Amino acid sequence: MSTDVVLIGAGIMSATLGTFLQALDPNLRIRIYERLDRAAAESSDAWNNAGTGHSGFCELNYTTRNADGTMNVQKAAGVAESFEISRQFWASLVHQGIIRPDFIRSVPHCAFVWGDENVRFLRDRYEAMKQVPLFEQMEYSDDPATIEQWMPLVMDGRAPNEKVAATWMPIGTDVDFGTLTRSLIERLEANGAQVFYNYEVRDIHRFNPDTEGDSTPFWQVRVKNQSQDYQENIQAQFVFIGAGGGALHLLQTADIPEGRHFGGFPVSGQWLRCTNPDIIEHHSAKVYGKAAVGAPPMSVPHLDTRKIEGQKALLFGPYAGFSTKFLKHGSYLDLPESLRMSNLVPMLGAGLHNIPLTKYLIQQVTQSDADRLAALREYYPAADLKDWELIVAGQRVQVIKADEKNGGVLEFGTEVVAAADGSLAALLGASPGASTAAAIMLTLMEKCFPDQMASAGWQTTIQELVPSYGHTLADHPEQLRQLRSETARVLDLVG
C-alpha cells in the first residue's frame, strides 16, 4: 500500500496540517492513523486542555522583566501573532462552509495578581504592552470595584484592604479544540482522506534507493490494527508524526539525525470542575495568575469560563502531577522506554538543572483536598469544595534538548523536528500548542515543502486562508484592526 502523506494521530495538529495540504493540493492521497477509536481523545479533547485561545493577553509567564527593569513583551507578541494566524485560518474555513463557528467564543482574558511587587509587575507589563498594537484594547485596574465587575468570583470574600490588580482584554477567546479537530477530520474524510481508527503506528523506517535498491526513497510505516490484531506496512512519501505525547517514540524509530538527542519529561494535570450552575453563571472570564516558584510555566493557575459542546462550564487548575506515561491513554513504561544512549546526557543534564521543578512536582503530587482548596481560594476566596469535582487533564511531554552548557535543557514550548530532505517531520512539546497550530503547521510546511510553498499556486491558496501570511501584523496596525474585525464577524466574536 502506498500513499503520498501519512499523518500519525488524529489530534489538532494532524487535522490542521491535513486541512492545509488538502486545500493546497486536492489530489494528495492522505491517510490518518489513530490508535484510539475516535479523533481528539488525547490532549486536543476539550476537557484535557484549558481551551484558552493563547494570545499573550493574560499569560504572565510570556512577559518577563529585563535586567534593566524594563518589560520584555516579545514572547507575548509572538504568541498573539500566531493566534491571529489561527483566527484567520479558522475564519476562512467557516467562510467557505468547511466548518461551523461553534468551537470558539469570546471570553475576556484577564491577569490577576496580589501583593505590592506583583501589582508593580502587572502595571509595568500593561504600560509596555499597550504600546504594541496587538494589545491596544487591554485595560488595567487596581480598583477593587472595577475588578469586581470584571471577575466577581475573584473578589467575593476577599479582604477589602488586600492590594490587587488586574488586566482585562475583551477580545480573548475560549476554544473547544475537540469539536474543532473532529470537524476538520470529518471534512478531510469527506474530501477523500482515509482515516483509520484503532490503528497504532509501531515503526517508521526509511528506504533509500542507494542502499536498498528501490527507485524512489520512501518511508515505510508499520501499523497495527488493534481490533483485529494484525500489522501492515504503508509506503509514504511524507510522514507527519502528530502523535502528541507519542511523538518522541515514533521519532526515535525513524532515527533521523535531527531527532537523536531529544528526550521527554511528562507532566500530568488535574482540574477542579465546578458542579454548581449558579457559580458557573457568575463568572465569565479566563483569569490567569502568577506561577508558583519552580512551577512549569504551563502550570499557572487559572479560573476559566469554558464553553464545551454548547454548555457553559467553569474550571480551575491545572494542578500538576507526575506520571511516567507520555499519553493519558499511554503506558507507565513510556518514560523508561524513551531513554537512549543518544539522549541520556541531555536527560540527566536537564534533570540536574531543574531541581525546583522536581520539588514543585513532589509538592503537587502529595497535595490533599485541603491544599487544593487553599489554591482555589487564592482565586475564589468564597469557594467550597462541595461545588467542585476533581478531573484528570491531558498529559504533556516537555521537550528535553541537548545543550552545550548543561548537557541538556528542559523546554516548555513546541519544537518542529524535520528530516533534512523534508520527507518527515514531528511535533514535540506542548505549549502554547493548539492555539498556534496553524502557525506551527505553516512553519512545518516551509521546512518540508519549500519549493511548493514558494510556488504561485500554493502562495495564492495560503493568502486566501491566512491573508496576513508572510508579514507581522504588529507592524501593520490597520490591517490588524481590519482582520480582527472581519474574523470576529465570521466567527461571531467580540471584535
Ligand SMILES: Cc1cc2nc3c(=O)[nH]c(=O)nc-3n(C[C@H](O)[C@H](O)[C@H](O)COP(=O)(O)OP(=O)(O)OC[C@H]3O[C@@H](n4cnc5c(N)ncnc54)[C@H](O)[C@@H]3O)c2cc1C
Ligand atoms: C492540561 C493541558 C492544558 C492545555 N491548555 C491549552 C490551552 O489552554 N490552549 C492551548 O492552545 N493548548 C493547550 N494545551 C496544549 C494542547 O492541548 C496541545 O498542544 C494539543 O492538543 C496537541 O495536539 P496534538 O494533535 O499534537 O496532540 P493530541 O491531541 O494529543 O493528539 C495526538 C494523537 O495521536 C495519537 N497517537 C499517539 N501515538 C500514536 C501512535 N503510535 N499511532 C497512532 N496514533 C497515535 C493519540 O491517541 C492522539 O489522538 C494544553 C494541554 C494540556 C495537557
